[in-house]
Amino acid sequence: MRHQGHLQVREEDDKFFRELWKTIDGEEERRSRVKISYGTAGFRRKGETLRGVAFRCGLLAGLRSRALDGKATGLVVTASHNPVEDNGIKLVDGDGGMLHISWEKYAEEVVAAQSSQELQQVVEKIVLRPENTCVAASGGVVLLARDTRPTGEALIAAAIAGVKAAGCEALGSTDTLRTTPQLHWQVLMKNCGKPSEESDYFDKLREGCSRLLSGQGSKPVGHLIIDCANGVGALKAPSVVSAISNAGTVVTLKNTGGGVVNHLCGADYVQKEKVLPETFVDLPGDSLCLSLDGDADRVVFFLPGAGQSGQGAPGSVDLLDGDKILCLIAAHLKSCLSKLDGAMTGPKPSIGVIQTAYANGSSTRYLEENLGLSVVKTKTGVKHLHHSALAFDVSVYFEANGHGTVLFSESFLERLRKVPQGNGGAMHLLELSDIVNPSVGDALSMALLVYVILTHKKWTHREWCDLYRDVPSRMLKCVVPDRSQIKTTNAEQQMLQPQELQVKVDELVSKASLGRAFVRPSGTEDIVRIYAEAETQQGADQLAQSIMEAVRSHFHGGQ
Numbered sequence: 001m002r003h004q005g006h007l008q009v010r011e012e013d014d015k016f017f018r019e020l021w022k023t024i025d026g027e028e029e030r031r032s033r034v035k036i037s038y039g040t041a042g043f044r045r046k047g048e049t050l051r052g053v054a055f056r057c058g059l060l061a062g063l064r065s066r067a068l069d070g071k072a073t074g075l076v077v078t079a080s081h082n083p084v085e086d087n088g089i090k091l092v093d094g095d096g097g098m099l100h101i102s103w104e105k106y107a108e109e110v111v112a113a114q115s116s117q118e119l120q121q122v123v124e125k126i127v128l129r130p131e132n133t134c135v136a137a138s139g140g141v142v143l144l145a146r147d148t149r150p151t152g153e154a155l156i157a158a159a160i161a162g163v164k165a166a167g168c169e170a171l172g173s174t175d176t177l178r179t180t181p182q183l184h185w186q187v188l189m190k191n192c193g194k195p196s197e198e199s200d201y202f203d204k205l206r207e208g209c210s211r212l213l214s215g216q217g218s219k220p221v222g223h224l225i226i227d228c229a230n231g232v233g234a235l236k237a238p239s240v241v242s243a244i245s246n247a248g249t250v251v252t253l254k255n256t257g258g259g260v261v262n263h264l265c266g267a268d269y270v271q272k273e274k275v276l277p278e279t280f281v282d283l284p285g286d287s288l289c290l291s292l293d294g295d296a297d298r299v300v301f302f303l304p305g306a307g308q309s310g311q312g313a314p315g316s317v318d319l320l321d322g323d324k325i326l327c328l329i330a331a332h333l334k335s336c337l338s339k340l341d342g343a344m345t346g347p348k349p350s351i352g353v354i355q356t357a358y359a360n361g362s363s364t365r366y367l368e369e370n371l372g373l374s375v376v377k378t379k380t381g382v383k384h385l386h387h388s389a390l391a392f393d394v395s396v397y398f399e400a401n402g403h404g405t406v407l408f409s410e411s412f413l414e415r416l417r418k419v420p421q422g423n424g425g426a427m428h429l430l431e432l433s434d435i436v437n438p439s440v441g442d443a444l445s446m447a448l449l450v451y452v453i454l455t456h457k458k459w460t461h462r463e464w465c466d467l468y469r470d471v472p473s474r475m476l477k478c479v480v481p482d483r484s485q486i487k488t489t490n491a492e493q494q495m496l497q498p499q500e501l502q503v504k505v506d507e508l509v510s511k512a513s514l515g516r517a518f519v520r521p522s523g524t525e526d527i528v529r530i531y532a533e534a535e536t537q538q539g540a541d542q543l544a545q546s547i548m549e550a551v552r553s554h555f556h557g558g559q
């Protein structure tokens with residue numbers, strides 16, 4: 001029967017598996033899995049408690065591959081920007097993107113299963129659903145990789161066991177270290193019939209960047225200093241940055257693994273604290289710096305300086321976050337498209353610019369008022385931004401924290417290829433498409449892209465920094481008994497429930513000069529986030545604080 005044997009748990013065959021199964025069925029593991037949700041970007045928690053989750057995710061990635069007629073899927077063991085003791089699982093779908101939203105609930109169901117018997121039943125139930133009649137009885141392949149966290153090896157071993165239990169082939173071992181965007185790309189390539197070697201992705205980025213820089217004759221910056229966050233990006237950065245050093249900029253890699261991943265370094269630290277990574281001392285005056293996160297899918301740039309206020313403490317930075325990266329790219333794409341005018345047949349190409357509510361108000365104003373572009377706002381989480389971006393010929397999306405990429409639709413690329421030789425604009429756009437990841441944000445690819453754009457625009461890093469000045473903002477977190485009581489609308493900028501809390505927020509915002517604020521439940525932490533902007537830093541701080549008090553008082557009666 002087709003639906004028999006979807007889970008092939010052969011405990012008697014394999015000592016490793018018997019040991020693993022004991023852990024999976026251990027009391028502590030069981031309890032810890034009950035309420036774990038897929039979240040904004042996969043499962044995440046203390047690495048020590050994740051073997052059962054990793055096993056089940058391997059199993060699910062295998063089932064998903066079987067549902068896609070044997071197309072490869074992927075699984076990355078990483079906790080991204082989170083501390084070293086955390087770990088997590090990100091699942092990659094057959095198109096190289098993130099796991100399809102319709103399968104997230106299955107991931108939660110398999111993870112919540114409390115015993116091997118229950119797991120078997122959950123799997124059978126999933127494949128018996130009418131929408132899953134496509135799940136083939138066999139076949140399937142899953143690409144696996146991990147970042148550099150110490151718990152990664154054990155989790156990959158568990159995930160491989162899960163893939164095998166689903167009757168699928170596992171490609172990857174406990175030693176397979178990849179950045180998240182690299183694995184996404186490898187899944188995409190495999191499904192295009194072009195299976196790739198470890199180095200292919202970075203070779204392609206480096207060679208593409210060298211082509212774009214050749215003959216430019218000027219460099220935007222003397223020194224580029226890269227904070228690798230002591231993560232997996234440190235292993236891969238050398239293979240791409242030679243394109244930049246060959247163009248005459250001195251590239252220095254820091255935090256390449258000697259310290260603890262994301263500790264006092266990395267994109268999240270720099271973006272949230274607005275300070276230099278700890279090891280960034282005695283920097284040359286003309287340095288442009290950037291920080292990756294632990295799995296290198298997120299990047300922010302910064303200039304050592306006095307901070308935007310001009311009065312920052314030593315070590316403070318002028319931050320060029322995801323919003324500013326997006327504005328630079330959008331400005332460049334717009335001018336490239338204008339060079340195509342008349343050279344391309346058919347309708348005018350559409351350009352999409354996608355942000356979330358956390359984008360600084362000044363960036364949205366710059367895009368709309370200076371560039372004349374209309375901005376689409378989506379819910380938080382790259383999967384939402386990516387989905388909206390797919391509607392355009394060319395699009396760029398970024399979260400303020402540095403997650404983002406540029407997308408070119410296949411039909412637009414086809415039209416570009418037909419533009420007569422000699423139109424530099426079309427060739428340039430085609431070359432740009434070679435150095436971006438079409439599936440997810442990639443810190444290293446974006447580092448190259450920013451450098452290329454600054455070079456072509458003949459802009460210095462200062463000019464980029466001065467595109468606009470951020471509105472002062474403040475983000476706070478608040479623990480509430482049940483954050484799922486908050487329901488939002490309008491790209492999470494308003495609460496539908498509790499209605500009276502939204503009324504209070506509106507009232508507080510109306511009192512703040514140039515105020516803007518919203519409250520939403522986090523998708524990755526058991527907290528509620530409060531974001532506020534105002535004319536002054538003090539105004540933003542006060543607005544955020546008073547909203548936090550309103551949230552507390554609503555949920556805890558003022559306690």
Ligand SMILES: CC(=O)N[C@H]1[C@@H](OP(=O)(O)O)O[C@H](CO)[C@@H](O)[C@@H]1O
Nearest residue numbers: 040041381382399401522523524525
């Ligand atoms: C305000 C904020 O930075 N939110 C982050 C955070 O999501 P939350 O749902 O806000 O916890 O983690 C996500 C996954 O890394 C990231 O995509 C998102 O931008």
Ligand SMILES: [Mg+2]
Nearest residue numbers: 080081293297
């Ligand atoms: Mg990350």
